[in-house]
Amino acid sequence: MTRSGNNFGGLVVLVLLCSPILLLPLSLDRNAAFIREAENREPASFPVVQAAGDVLDTQTWDGVSAWLRERVPFRGDLIGLKRWIEVELLNERRLGVVDRGEDGWLFLVDSYGGHWEETNQTVAAALANTDAFLARNAGADSNFRMLIAPDKHAIYPEHLTDDGRRDLALIQEDRDRLRARLSRGDDARIIDLHSAMLLEKSESEHELYFRDDTHQSWYGGAVMARAIVDSLQPGLWEDSSAVPTETIRHPGDLRTLAGLNSYPVRTEQVLVTQRPGVELQEVEFDGRTHGDFSVVEDHPHSWQYPVRSRYESDGQAELIPGRTLILHDSCIGWIARPLIRPYFEDLTFMHYSDATPESLSQALQEYDNIVLEVVERLAPATLIRLLAEPDPDAASLSWGRDNSIPVWSLKDLEPEKLYPADGVEANLADGKIDLTSVAASSAVVFHGLDLSAGHRQVARIQLESPGLGEARIFWSSDAQEMSIDRSSAASIRGGLNEFHLDLTPDEPITKVMFEPGAGAGSYVIKSIEIRQIAD
Incomplete structure (x- = not known):
């Protein structure tokens, strides 16, 4: 027993x-x-x-x-x-991807620029691309401006750790070259935000960056807004227009990245621009028109979405006329949008990751003013990608040409022709699909297409995604299996994505599979439209 x-x-x-x-x-x-x-x-x-x-x-x-x-x-x-x-x-200073500097100042290790030596991220290639872009578009009708938002350590180096200073020294020569080229006073297309921030720091009692965040504070955002506005219309900005509205608890992203969630959250002063005599007319966001920004402000990812606003003046306050496009990252997206927009008659904000060399080329023809802003640590990779020479045969350009013929869209899809993968729930209504997946794959298959072989097809897709991934479209005939060889893909991020993909069928397309690509979660396939490019 x-x-x-x-x-x-x-x-x-x-x-x-x-x-x-x-x-x-x-x-x-x-x-x-x-x-x-x-x-x-x-x-x-x-x-x-x-x-x-x-x-x-x-x-x-x-x-x-x-x-x-x-x-x-x-x-x-x-x-x-x-x-x-x-x-x-143990009093450690380097906490994973964050350095814990003096007096509660936190710094992103990646901002020191060690990755600039990697392929497609070098300063030399970025500056060559920039010079070629500016020369290629010297005669453009649009007023083009670009600015590099300094990383926090560039304005507050006195708070760095010894490790941070050591890492910065390794890449200092490249950093000096980048700043020297993008601070030239003889080129109106370049906005020298680095010098503007240093000047404001010397004259202001306010901190221009959050101590525990990668971004500038609202006071730093006002410096950026002033630099952009005055670059397009000198002297228009009024410091008195940026007014304090409220004080909020602001849990910084670096505080969270460092795993310091149990530490006290700092309070920060919010600023917005208020201009007497300037009145908002309408806001376009997520395919709808609104009378104010409440829907935008309530949306958790609105800073990544395109937002268009139109203002009118009573004649006393001046607005920058025409259509303006500002391509930006989170430095403007999180903080500076409300500080900038009341100075513009017709302004569209768009995250720069949604732009391509081809869309930027088109924008130079369609907008009166274009501003490109990118944070310093990401500048080389962004300038290499975005300022490259456009491909005249790119899918996005071919889509909009006269020889593109609409041949199919989700609005043509009958519900019984929609087949979700295992673990995927998909509902088709009004030409869009609400999709929820508990599986690694979130694929849906569409049957009943009849697209010609031997012709180039281009799909334009609008997708709301829960996160980062790679969206991919597959195509086949009834006699073929889905294969990676008959597919094309695009990188996506959380929020709204719009992208164009090529379909090059060797047999008639009768079915298409779309894989949103960010794993389990909720998606909205807002539209899929396919056009045939005529010879």
């Missing part, structure tokens, strides 16, 4: 061995929330296997490993405990 003590001990051991599996359902939501809030990204999705050979691909198994690591029970809590030990007991 076995003693009860042995049974109890065995039961304890069994529970301990099985605890990761038992606790997994309780920790999945906590892990996902930690990744989104503390690591500022989306959880890794399970890799999609498109062909048998993918099972042997190293990248597939790297993806599986990442997916498993993120599902360790209470991963975020364990990381938080580790961070407390590092800060409170």
Whole structure:
């Protein structure tokens, strides 16, 4: 007969061995929330296997490993405990991707520029692209402006750690070259925001950057707004127009990235621009027209979405006339939009990741003013990509030409021709699909198409995504299987995405599969339209 003590001990051991599996359902939501809030990204999705050979691909198994690591029970809590030990007991200064500087100042390690030596991110290539772009468009009718938003360490180097100063020194020559080219006073197309920030710092009692965030404060945002407005119409900006409205608790993104969530949240002063005699007429956002910005302000990802506003003046206050496009990153998106917009008659904000060399080329013909803003740490890669010479045969340009013929759209799709993948719930209504997936793949298949072989087809897709990924469209005939060889893809991010993809069928297209590509979650496929490009 076995003693009860042995049974109890065995039961304890069994529970301990099985605890990761038992606790997994309780920790999945906590892990996902930690990744989104503390690591500022989306959880890794399970890799999609498109062909048998993918099972042997190293990248597939790297993806599986990442997916498993993120599902360790209470991963975020364990990381938080580790961070407390590092800060409170060991006084560590480098906390993963964040440096803990003096007086509560936090700095993003990536902002030091070590990645500038990587392929397609070098300063030399970025400056060559910039010079070629400016020369190529010297005769454009549009007023073009570009500015580089300094990273926080460039304005407040006195708060850096010793490690931060060491890392900055390694890339200082490239940084000096970039700043020298993009601060030239003899080119009206270049806005020298770095010098403007340093001048304001020397004269102002306010901090121009959040101590625990990568972004400038509202006071720094006002410096940026003034630089943009006065570059297009000198002397128009009025410092008195940027008025304090409220004080809010602002949990900085670096505070979260560093795992310092248990530390007190700082309060910050909010500024907005108010100009007597200037009145908002309408706002265009997410395909609808509104009378104010309330819908925009309530949307969690509105800073990534295109927003168009129109203002009128009573004649006393001057507005910058014509249509203006500002391509920007989160430096303007989070803070400076409300500070800038009341100075413009007709202004569209758009995240620069939505732009391409081809769309920028078109914008130079359609807008009266174009402003490109990008933060310094991302400037080389962005200038290399966005200021490249446009491809005259790019899908986005071919889509809008006279020889493009509409041949199919989601509005033509009958509900019974829609086939979601396993684990995917899809509802078709009014030419759009609301889609929810609990699986790694969120694919939907459309049957009943009849598109000619031997002709180039271009699809324009509008997609609301829960996170980063790669959207892909597949096409085939009834006799063919879906294959990666008959597909094309585009990188996407959280929020609204619009992109154009080429379809080059060797047989008539009778079915299409669309994979949104950001893993499990909720999507809205707002539209898919296909046009045939005539010879």
